[in-house]
Amino acid sequence: MVETPAARLFSLLEVLQARPSATGAELAEALGVTQRTLRRYVQRLVDLGIPVDSERGPYGGYRLRPRFRLPPLMLTADEAVAVTLGLAVGQRLGVGAAVPAAAAALAKLLRVLPDALRERVAALQDSLGVVVPPQRAADVDPSVLADLGAAAGLRRRVRFVHRSAGGSDRQRSVDPYGVVFHAGRWYLVGHDHLRADLRTFRLDRLRDVTTTGERFTPPDDFDPVAHLVRSLAEVPYGWDVEVVLHIDIEAARRLIAPTVGTIEPHPQGALLRVGAESPQSAARHLVMMGVPFTVIHPDEVRQALRDLAAEALKAATATLYPGSTGGGSGESDPHGR
Incomplete structure (x- = not known):
C-alpha cells in the first residue's frame, strides 16, 4: 500500500513521539523520503500548530517540544x-x-x-466470520486482568483472595509470571508463597487483587503458556490411562493436544498418558483418534473397548426394514432406496 503525504505526516509524528530527538537523516530514512521532502513535512506539522523544534549543525535534529500532548489516537x-x-x-x-x-x-x-x-x-x-465456535467465557473484571498483567510485566508481587473449587476463601501472595487465556478462561501463573510452589489460578475466582511494592525475579526462560498446558494435562481424573499409539512421536504430538495428555517416545511408537472420567469415555476417545493403539492399563478400558466393539458390530448388522441387508437396498424399503 502506497503511503499518502497525509499518512507520512502521521508517521513522522509517531516517530517524533517515540524518540526524544532524531536527526534529519534518521527521520528521512524512517519515512522513505529525501531530507528535502522531510523538511517540507516538518514545516507542514509546524503550520498545523504542532511544535517541532529543530537544531542546526552536524549533531542537530528534530524533536517535539517537551510536554506537548499529541492527539489521543491516530490510525492509518x-x-x-x-x-x-x-x-x-x-x-x-x-x-x-x-x-x-x-x-x-x-x-x-x-x-x-x-x-x-x-x-x-x-x-x-x-x-467477518470465525470458524471456531464462540465460547462462553468466565466473567473477569478487565481491571483485574490489566492489574495482573501489569504486575507480571513490572515483576511486582500481588495479593488476592482465592476461592477454591470447594468454595473456601484464602488469602494468597503470588509472584505473577504471566496471564494466559485458554478455552474460555483466564489464568494467572506464578509462584504461590503460601504453597511455596508454582500454581495456576483462575481469574474468575480471585477478588481483592492488590499490587505490592515487593519485587521478584522470575525463573530464566519460564513460559507461562507451556506451564499452563502441562498443568491442565496433569489435572487428576478418576482414571489414569496409558496407551501406546503405533505412530511416530511427531504424528502423535500433532494428534494429541498438549492439554489432553502427555506424549513420550516408546519403542513401538508413542506412549500416551491421559486422564479420563470413565473407562467408557477413554475407549470412545481412543477409537475416535483413528490410529492403531494398544492399551497398557487399566484393564477396564480394554473391557470398555470390547463393549464398544460389540455395539459397533450390532449397529453394522442391524436393519431398519425386513429383508434389507445392513441398511442397503431392499424391496421392503418404502422409499425404494
Whole structure:
C-alpha cells in the first residue's frame, strides 16, 4: 500500500513521539523520503500548530517540544483494519474480559474514522466470520486482568483472595509470571508463597487483587503458556490411562493436544498418558483418534473397548426394514432406496 503525504505526516509524528530527538537523516530514512521532502513535512506539522523544534549543525535534529500532548489516537487505514480484526475476533472467540469493552471500542473507532475508511471497516466487521465456535467465557473484571498483567510485566508481587473449587476463601501472595487465556478462561501463573510452589489460578475466582511494592525475579526462560498446558494435562481424573499409539512421536504430538495428555517416545511408537472420567469415555476417545493403539492399563478400558466393539458390530448388522441387508437396498424399503 502506497503511503499518502497525509499518512507520512502521521508517521513522522509517531516517530517524533517515540524518540526524544532524531536527526534529519534518521527521520528521512524512517519515512522513505529525501531530507528535502522531510523538511517540507516538518514545516507542514509546524503550520498545523504542532511544535517541532529543530537544531542546526552536524549533531542537530528534530524533536517535539517537551510536554506537548499529541492527539489521543491516530490510525492509518491498515492499522484501523488490524485493530478491528483484533477486537472482533476477540469477541467471537469469547475472550470474556474483553467482550463488553471490545464492543465499545469498536463503536468509538467507527465514530472517529474518516467516512471512506469507516465504511470499509464497518463492512469488514459485518462480514467477518470465525470458524471456531464462540465460547462462553468466565466473567473477569478487565481491571483485574490489566492489574495482573501489569504486575507480571513490572515483576511486582500481588495479593488476592482465592476461592477454591470447594468454595473456601484464602488469602494468597503470588509472584505473577504471566496471564494466559485458554478455552474460555483466564489464568494467572506464578509462584504461590503460601504453597511455596508454582500454581495456576483462575481469574474468575480471585477478588481483592492488590499490587505490592515487593519485587521478584522470575525463573530464566519460564513460559507461562507451556506451564499452563502441562498443568491442565496433569489435572487428576478418576482414571489414569496409558496407551501406546503405533505412530511416530511427531504424528502423535500433532494428534494429541498438549492439554489432553502427555506424549513420550516408546519403542513401538508413542506412549500416551491421559486422564479420563470413565473407562467408557477413554475407549470412545481412543477409537475416535483413528490410529492403531494398544492399551497398557487399566484393564477396564480394554473391557470398555470390547463393549464398544460389540455395539459397533450390532449397529453394522442391524436393519431398519425386513429383508434389507445392513441398511442397503431392499424391496421392503418404502422409499425404494
